[in-house]
Amino acid sequence: MSLKTRFLSLAAGLFIIAACASWLAYRELSADLIERWGRQVAEIQVRYDSARLLQSLEREIGLARQMADSTTLINWAADPSNQALEANALREMESFRSNFRDNSYFVALKESGRYYYNNEQNEFAGKQFRYVLSSEKPDDAWFYQLIEEDRDFHLNVNPDTELGVTKLWIDVLMRDTEKQIVGMVGTGLNLDSFLQDIVDINQDGITTLFVDYGGAIQLYRDRNYIDFATLIKPEGQKNTVDLLFDAPEDKQKILGMLQLLKKNSGEAGHVESGFVTVDGREHLAGVAFLPAIGWFEITLLDLNTLLPKSYLWPLVAVFIASLLITLVVFHLIIQSRIVKPIMGLEEAVERVRSGSFTLPRLDKPDNEIGRLVDHFEKMTDSLRDSTRELEHKVALRTDELSRLARIDPLTGLKNRRGLDEVLEGEIQRAGRQGSGFGVLWLDIDHFKSINDQLGHQAGDEILCRVALWLKAGVRPYDHPGRWGGDEFVILLSPCDLATLERIAKRIRETVEQESRKTGTPVTVSIGGYFSNPGDNVDTILRHADKALYQAKNQGRNRVCINTPENTEVNPA
Numbered sequence: 001m002s003l004k005t006r007f008l009s010l011a012a013g014l015f016i017i018a019a020c021a022s023w024l025a026y027r028e029l030s031a032d033l034i035e036r037w038g039r040q041v042a043e044i045q046v047r048y049d050s051a052r053l054l055q056s057l058e059r060e061i062g063l064a065r066q067m068a069d070s071t072t073l074i075n076w077a078a079d080p081s082n083q084a085l086e087a088n089a090l091r092e093m094e095s096f097r098s099n100f101r102d103n104s105y106f107v108a109l110k111e112s113g114r115y116y117y118n119n120e121q122n123e124f125a126g127k128q129f130r131y132v133l134s135s136e137k138p139d140d141a142w143f144y145q146l147i148e149e150d151r152d153f154h155l156n157v158n159p160d161t162e163l164g165v166t167k168l169w170i171d172v173l174m175r176d177t178e179k180q181i182v183g184m185v186g187t188g189l190n191l192d193s194f195l196q197d198i199v200d201i202n203q204d205g206i207t208t209l210f211v212d213y214g215g216a217i218q219l220y221r222d223r224n225y226i227d228f229a230t231l232i233k234p235e236g237q238k239n240t241v242d243l244l245f246d247a248p249e250d251k252q253k254i255l256g257m258l259q260l261l262k263k264n265s266g267e268a269g270h271v272e273s274g275f276v277t278v279d280g281r282e283h284l285a286g287v288a289f290l291p292a293i294g295w296f297e298i299t300l301l302d303l304n305t306l307l308p309k310s311y312l313w314p315l316v317a318v319f320i321a322s323l324l325i326t327l328v329v330f331h332l333i334i335q336s337r338i339v340k341p342i343m344g345l346e347e348a349v350e351r352v353r354s355g356s357f358t359l360p361r362l363d364k365p366d367n368e369i370g371r372l373v374d375h376f377e378k379m380t381d382s383l384r385d386s387t388r389e390l391e392h393k394v395a396l397r398t399d400e401l402s403r404l405a406r407i408d409p410l411t412g413l414k415n416r417r418g419l420d421e422v423l424e425g426e427i428q429r430a431g432r433q434g435s436g437f438g439v440l441w442l443d444i445d446h447f448k449s450i451n452d453q454l455g456h457q458a459g460d461e462i463l464c465r466v467a468l469w470l471k472a473g474v475r476p477y478d479h480p481g482r483w484g485g486d487e488f489v490i491l492l493s494p495c496d497l498a499t500l501e502r503i504a505k506r507i508r509e510t511v512e513q514e515s516r517k518t519g520t521p522v523t524v525s526i527g528g529y530f531s532n533p534g535d536n537v538d539t540i541l542r543h544a545d546k547a548l549y550q551a552k553n554q555g556r557n558r559v560c561i562n563t564p565e566n567t568e569v570n571p572a
């Protein structure tokens with residue numbers, strides 16, 4: 001797998017790992033964030049809703065308490081048949097009616113069971129006495145129940161079948177100076193408008209409800225769930241708050257929260273919260289106890305509506321985009337600073353390996369790879385220089401060997417191979433130019449006797465001297481050479497017959513005269529041949545050899561010249 005593919009795979013792997021880790025972290029964090037936020041919002045909302053309810057009821061409850069404390073009413077309750085007291089009491093009642101928000105009131109006397117009522121329309125002016133309560137009638141049971149419970153204050157959602165109204169009733173016991181219960185007063189608030197103002201407030205995702213101390217639903221946007229006349233219902237038939245939840249554990253949870261708050265009812269503003277499912281949607285329930293009215297306030301927050309998870313998706317998108325950009329930048333940096341220089345280096349190594357020292361332009365990033373590339377370039381330069389130097393030396397040595405292969409080591413003249421090459425060259429040149437050249441074949445006379453008499457070493461010296469005299473006797477562009485033993489061949493070019501004869505003669509004379517000066521006189525026999533275009537090596541040498549043979553035969557120390565036209569050998 002190439003380095004580039006490996007880095008790409010690594011980047012892709014890192015991206016997948018980072019994305020998975022981020023997704024898990026996001027899920028955990030978002031759930032935690034939403035829960036923390038939800039709990040705080042639930043607490044705030046509970047307090048806010050409670051405050052709204054209490055604010056709305058406080059004045060009415062205060063007025064009802066004032067009414068219950070009215071001495072006019074208490075005195076009348078002690079003597080209900082007293083006309084004067086009743087007239088005063090009715091005035092007092094009407095005065096309170098004008099102050100109550102709903103402009104309605106009720107007064108019920110314990111002893112007589114007489115029930116007084118007037119409403120906003122002052123419908124019952126002069127006939128406020130409406131009917132007599134009876135402990136036998138189920139509809140009136142609330143009155144006797146409250147007296148029995150001896151609770152000074154009570155809120156009660158109850159339809160009044162006699163009056164044909166359903167109201168949130170504020171009931172306050174009326175006591176005489178001995179604290180004996182003499183009756184009950186209160187006012188009723190229109191349930192529909194109250195629900196609309198306090199409960200059904202049209203806040204998306206927020207549901208508010210109020211339940212009484214026993215968990216029976218008192219105020220809820222859906223009237224079907226409201227537990228009317230809770231007071232007189234036996235346990236088990238009440239619409240309690242757990243009806244709103246499907247899962248048994250949610251029912252337990254919410255009832256558990258109510259229990260906990262009852263235990264901590266002394267703690268002001270304490271809020272319990274927990275997750276529950278309502279209509280298949282997860283909600284955060286916040287529950288608070290309202291000691292002033294003895295009810296619980298429950299707020300249900302639909303978190304998916306209030307804070308949809310999709311709100312956080314842009315965050316996820318930004319994160320993924322940043323991650324991708326980071327990886328792309330990482331990839332580009334790796335590509336430009338590592339992969340590309342290494343690939344370039346690999347190509348350069350291939351070139352050097354195949355013998356080429358011309359490197360392509362290599363990237364040199366400012367890092368270890370850049371330094372490696374730099375070292376490689378310098379190494380290649382010195383490798384190229386030393387290779388060239390070596391090649392030059394080899395060429396020189398080859399030339400030298402080639403030259404030596406054509407040189408006679410004793411005399412320094414061309415040897416037989418050297419002479420052959422020159423002869424070939426001359427034959428071709430003669431063929432091209434249509435001109436002839438001369439060949440002289442020399443043999444030292446009686447050289448064997450010299451060797452025998454003076455020794456081989458002396459013979460060598462004579463060979464060297466003869467070679468020197470030959471060189472001195474020819475022109476600079478002629479080619480003297482040692483054919484082998486005591487035989488020499490000289491190529492004379494350019495040449496004509498006269499020149500051939502002249503130089504042959506001169507050589508013979510030089511050897512004879514110069515050798516005499518050395519104390520060891522030697523002579524040479526020379527056979528000459530003037531070649532014409534078309535002659536080959538064999539022909540030329542055969543003719544020259546034949547002429548030499550002639551010279552030897554005719555007594556040695558002489559020159560015989562042979563030509564193609566005249567195969568007669570002419571002594572020169």
Ligand SMILES: Nc1nc2c(ncn2[C@@H]2O[C@H](COP(=O)(O)OP(=O)(O)OP(=O)(O)O)[C@@H](O)[C@H]2O)c(=O)[nH]1
Pocket residue numbers: 443444445446447448449451455456457458459460463484485486552556
């Ligand atoms: N010192 C020496 N002697 C050599 C060398 N090469 C050949 N010889 C001798 O040269 C002699 C050549 O003798 P030949 O050409 O047969 O005869 P010659 O004595 O020259 O007689 P003619 O040629 O008939 O005059 C031989 O005795 C060889 O041993 C050499 O390199 N050094």
